[in-house]
Amino acid sequence: MAKNLAGRGDEAGPVASVSRFLERIEDVNESINAFCSIVSAEVLQRDASESLARWRSGTELSPLDGVLVSVKDTIAQRGQACRLGSEGRPDVPATTNAPAMEKLLAAGMIIVGRTTMPDHGIKATTHGGLHGTARNPWDPALTPGGSSGGGAASVAAGLTRIAVGSDGGGSLRIPAAFCGIVGFKPTHGRVPVTPGGPFDDIGHQGPLAASVREAAALLDVISHPAAPRTAPMVQGIDLSGLSYTVWQTDTIVDPAIQEGIDRTVATLAVLGGADVPRAANDLDRARALNAWEFTFRSGAAAAVQAMPPGAKMDPSLADLARIGASFTDHDRQAARDDRASVRRSVDELFHQVDILVSPVTATLPFAVGHDVPPGSDLTYFHEWSPWTHPFNVTGNPAISIPTGLSDSGLPTAVHLVAGRGRDGLLLQVAAQLEAALGAPPLPDLS
Numbered sequence: 001m002a003k004n005l006a007g008r009g010d011e012a013g014p015v016a017s018v019s020r021f022l023e024r025i026e027d028v029n030e031s032i033n034a035f036c037s038i039v040s041a042e043v044l045q046r047d048a049s050e051s052l053a054r055w056r057s058g059t060e061l062s063p064l065d066g067v068l069v070s071v072k073d074t075i076a077q078r079g080q081a082c083r084l085g086s087e088g089r090p091d092v093p094a095t096t097n098a099p100a101m102e103k104l105l106a107a108g109m110i111i112v113g114r115t116t117m118p119d120h121g122i123k124a125t126t127h128g129g130l131h132g133t134a135r136n137p138w139d140p141a142l143t144p145g146g147s148s149g150g151g152a153a154s155v156a157a158g159l160t161r162i163a164v165g166s167d168g169g170g171s172l173r174i175p176a177a178f179c180g181i182v183g184f185k186p187t188h189g190r191v192p193v194t195p196g197g198p199f200d201d202i203g204h205q206g207p208l209a210a211s212v213r214e215a216a217a218l219l220d221v222i223s224h225p226a227a228p229r230t231a232p233m234v235q236g237i238d239l240s241g242l243s244y245t246v247w248q249t250d251t252i253v254d255p256a257i258q259e260g261i262d263r264t265v266a267t268l269a270v271l272g273g274a275d276v277p278r279a280a281n282d283l284d285r286a287r288a289l290n291a292w293e294f295t296f297r298s299g300a301a302a303a304v305q306a307m308p309p310g311a312k313m314d315p316s317l318a319d320l321a322r323i324g325a326s327f328t329d330h331d332r333q334a335a336r337d338d339r340a341s342v343r344r345s346v347d348e349l350f351h352q353v354d355i356l357v358s359p360v361t362a363t364l365p366f367a368v369g370h371d372v373p374p375g376s377d378l379t380y381f382h383e384w385s386p387w388t389h390p391f392n393v394t395g396n397p398a399i400s401i402p403t404g405l406s407d408s409g410l411p412t413a414v415h416l417v418a419g420r421g422r423d424g425l426l427l428q429v430a431a432q433l434e435a436a437l438g439a440p441p442l443p444d445l446s
Contacts, residue, residue: 013055014048014066014110021068021112025159028445031140034153036073036085036131038113047110054108063231064221065108070154070163073114073131074121075205076194077101085117085129085147088304088311099192100164100205100222107221112160115150119314120303121166121199122296123147123371124174124381128314133368136178137443138410142365145175151208152179158442162218163208168199168299169292170360170381170388172206173400173415177360180402180411180440183208184215184427187420188395191222198299198306202292202392210442212401212431219423233424234431240272242429244355247283251386253362260403260412260437261359267436273355284345287338288390289382294335295393297324316371339393346394350419355429358387360400360415364408387415397423399430402439411440 022041029035051066060066076082076094078101083089097105104111116134118126126134126149136144137157144153148165152175155163165172167185176183184206191205205222209215216230223230246265253261269275300317301324307313349356362384363373372378382389391398398417406412416433418426 014051014068015045017066017068018044018048018110021159028157028159031445032135032137032144032153032157033116033132034134034150034157034159035070035113036116036150037080039111044110044112051108051110061106061108062221064217067109067162068112068160069104069109069218070113070115070151070160071101071104071111072148072151072163072165073117074166075101075164077111080114083130084120085131086119086307086313087130088119088307088313098194103222104164109221115148115154115163115165117147117150119317120300121147121168121171122300122314122317122320124170124385125368125371126150126175127369128316135368136365137445138180138365141367142410143178143368143370145178145365147171148183148208149175152176152181152183155179155181155208155210156442157445161210162214164205164218164222165208167204167206167392168202169296169392170385172204172208173360173388173398174381174385176208176400177413177415178365178411180405180413180442181208181210182212182215182402182430182434183400184219185391185398186219186223186423187397190224190227190423191219192224198302199295201295202389204392211439212399212427212434215399216427216431219427228424230424230427234427237428237432238272239268239429239432240274242272242354243274243352244268244357245275245349245353247356247358247387249285249386251362251383253359254364254406256364256406256410257359257362257412261357261414263403263437264357264414264433267433268355268357271432271436283349283390284342285386285390288342288393291335291339291342291393292389294327294331296320298327299324301325342390343394346390346396347419350396354418354422354425356417358415358417360388360413361385364406364410364412391417394420396420397426399426401430401434401437403437405440
């Protein structure tokens with residue numbers, strides 16, 4: 001798998017991969033705006049040549065040496081500006097590498113560019129930020145989701161096979177679902193992040209990938225050294241001893257998405273998983289939302305406070321910050337209590353079952369430039385994706401994998417969640433489901 005990622009079936013390996021990237025990037029990025037900055041051809045060719053020399057001498061730095069990867073504009077790289085998609089952050093080079101960046105470089109991976117995101121990642125779509133609107137490779141009139149929308153679009157467009165993104169409420173899993181790829185949010189803390197960020201309590205970094213096995217390989221690169229390796233574990237396992245449940249809510253789900261959920265459940269039964277009664281409707285959902293909103297809005301307030309006076313920002317960020325700045329100590333304690341309660345509820349669930357199944361979103365990709373589906377009476381993303389943010393509160397690993405295409409040719413997906421620390425099990429189950437369901441091909445942009 002790693003050999004295929006790095007192009008090792010090709011005598012020129014990473015050099016050929018970089019050449020293919022450079023041939024396509026200008027035309028493709030013009031139509032989808034996946035990248036907000038692209039590394040120069042000179043640097044990419046130099047990095048590829050150095051990697052190829054290591055291959056030929058047998059001194060590769062890792063199994064993914066020479067693999068092309070994009071990174072979200074939240075992940076600092078020394079010498080590059082890290083703007084978080086915000087006009088309010090200074091355009092100055094970072095002086096240090098983020099932990100994930102340090103690991104990518106130490107593994108010999110080739111960073112091809114930084115991907116587009118909304119202002120401070122506050123949306124589940126990708127518009128309104130410093131670098132404009134990212135678009136969905138399946139249909140550029142539609143959103144790729146967010147806030148890691150640029151990274152998901154780069155993978156779906158075939159510019160890279162893997163990307164590193166972040167997830168504070170669904171920001172890996174939602175764009176993965178909208179773009180027909182894999183998005184994995186690891187257990188909180190598995191992937192080290194730069195400390196002191198405004199969204200640390202709910203923030204995760206993880207892989208976007210064209211397949212589960214590629215996601216596992218990238219996860220192993222960026223994970224804490226003490227974390228168990230997952231790539232060797234993504235093999236066929238006996239699911240007969242596992243149990244699963246389906247999380248149902250009163251949210252109306254698009255029929256094509258629901259059909260994919262039903263096929264997932266049926267496939268799990270065929271693979272040998274033991275069905276159990278469907279999960280309670282709320283899973284402490286009201287408390288999860290309160291705990292999540294407190295952290296998210298407080299984080300927005302901290303982010304705005306760090307900006308210079310009069311800085312430009314997305315109006316949604318200003319609105320969130322205004323609410324976050326008004327929170328009291330009582331609000332903080334209530335959010336802590338709610339978080340503890342939700343974690344207990346979810347822990348109890350995963351003492352009974354191994355895997356939770358749900359939709360990622362209730363809707364198919366919708367028009368760019370909107371935070372909610374146009375014509376709906378919705379106001380915020382958690383109304384059309386109520387299943388993702390609770391697991392940012394609890395820190396459980398969660399993954400979005402494709403289930404097929406709707407009649408209109410748009411991707412559908414399923415959301416799988418496991419107990420904290422059981423990232424390897426979740427990836428094993430996801431890989432078997434991916435093989436059984438048959439992932440749709442990536443869109444043809446030729």
